Amino acid sequence: MTQDCSSIERVQALLSDQSYVADRALSTVVFLALALNRPIFLEGEPGTGKTEIAKAIATALGRRLIRLQCYEGLDTTAAVYEWNFASQMIAIRAAEAQGDKDNTGALRKTLFGPEFLIERPLLQAMRPQPGGPPVLLIDEIDRTDEPFEAFLLEALSDYQVTIPELGPIKAAEPPIVILTSNRTREVHDALKRRCLYHWVDYPDFARELEILSARAPEASDRLSREVVAFVQRLRSEDLFKKPGVAETIDWAKCLLALDVLELSPEVIADTLGAILKYQDDIARLQGMEAKKILDEARQSLEPA
Numbered sequence: 001m002t003q004d005c006s007s008i009e010r011v012q013a014l015l016s017d018q019s020y021v022a023d024r025a026l027s028t029v030v031f032l033a034l035a036l037n038r039p040i041f042l043e044g045e046p047g048t049g050k051t052e053i054a055k056a057i058a059t060a061l062g063r064r065l066i067r068l069q070c071y072e073g074l075d076t077t078a079a080v081y082e083w084n085f086a087s088q089m090i091a092i093r094a095a096e097a098q099g100d101k102d103n104t105g106a107l108r109k110t111l112f113g114p115e116f117l118i119e120r121p122l123l124q125a126m127r128p129q130p131g132g133p134p135v136l137l138i139d140e141i142d143r144t145d146e147p148f149e150a151f152l153l154e155a156l157s158d159y160q161v162t163i164p165e166l167g168p169i170k171a172a173e174p175p176i177v178i179l180t181s182n183r184t185r186e187v188h189d190a191l192k193r194r195c196l197y198h199w200v201d202y203p204d205f206a207r208e209l210e211i212l213s214a215r216a217p218e219a220s221d222r223l224s225r226e227v228v229a230f231v232q233r234l235r236s237e238d239l240f241k242k243p244g245v246a247e248t249i250d251w252a253k254c255l256l257a258l259d260v261l262e263l264s265p266e267v268i269a270d271t272l273g274a275i276l277k278y279q280d281d282i283a284r285l286q287g288m289e290a291k292k293i294l295d296e297a298r299q300s301l302e303p304a
């Protein structure tokens with residue numbers, strides 16, 4: 001399946017077919033990344049659609065999505081490859097049982113061959129995949145450490161990884177690479193420089209309403225507008241953790257499940273856990289504060 005990515009508008013439309021709402025700037029970055037074969041570096045608050053866009057691109061282009069979820073202590077055995085030690089041991093035992101003592105050279109060769117290699121995401125992404133080069137999502141890179149970043153920089157500069165026993169393995173066609181960061185720390189310049197960078201901000205009212213109607217179309221226009229206005233207003237509060245778009249969608253779905261037709265301070269108090277995930281933030285919003293924010297959110301809706 002080949003998809004038409006020949007213009008920014010086409011890319012925007014392809015994403016929109018996947019219920020992903022991308023503004024012009026983000027669509028431009030994706031268009032350029034595809035046209036120039038460059039990795040994309042998306043940085044922004046949690047829940048702003050960074051991970052989701054990789055899924056949308058993969059589905060839209062009919063490519064396999066390969067995800068490397070980063071965490072502290074991530075190393076090459078989890079990211080690139082590992083030898084299947086248990087199977088190697090069994091093979092050695094079997095060879096011993098057959099009294100295959102003079103054939104150790106051949107045995108060594110099989111033991112460090114494809115049959116015993118466990119391929120992890122980075123190596124998989126270098127392999128040809130049905131439908132064309134895969135989408136490689138390197139998610140939450142800010143959670144790893146600097147040595148791993150340096151390693152990634154090298155792997156992404158020539159789309160190649162080296163396995164000492166097998167030699168270098170290079171992608172015939174480079175994968176579409178998307179790196180994301182929630183910016184819990186600064187990622188090194190060198191890695192960013194390799195990529196097309198884009199800061200993913202919270203959407204404005206109109207765009208968030210568009211996202212909500214794409215993701216929760218069952219919600220009435222009235223409820224959707226109230227929910228988005230409330231969340232938008234809530235983000236201007238001094239919270240420990242501001243709600244992302246994911247929370248807006250979750251909240252709307254919760255309200256729908258409760259057959260809520262419009263917001264009220266009581267409903268908000270009962271469902272706050274869908275948008276705020278820290279007790280201090282929830283405590284702040286309970287009582288008077290929620291009513292005040294709701295009134296202000298409603299006021300902002302009035303002229304429309």
Ligand SMILES: Nc1ncnc2c1ncn2[C@@H]1O[C@H](COP(=O)(O)OP(=O)(O)O)[C@@H](O)[C@H]1O
Nearest residue numbers: 019020021046047048049050051052211245246
């Ligand atoms: N622009 C968008 N278009 C459609 N859905 C979005 C968009 N931004 C966020 N979402 C929704 O929010 C959810 C969380 O987004 P996610 O990509 O996991 O956030 P992040 O990776 O930035 O933390 C997604 O599953 C999706 O439903």
Ligand SMILES: [Mg+2]
Nearest residue numbers: 050051139180
């Ligand atoms: Mg994410």
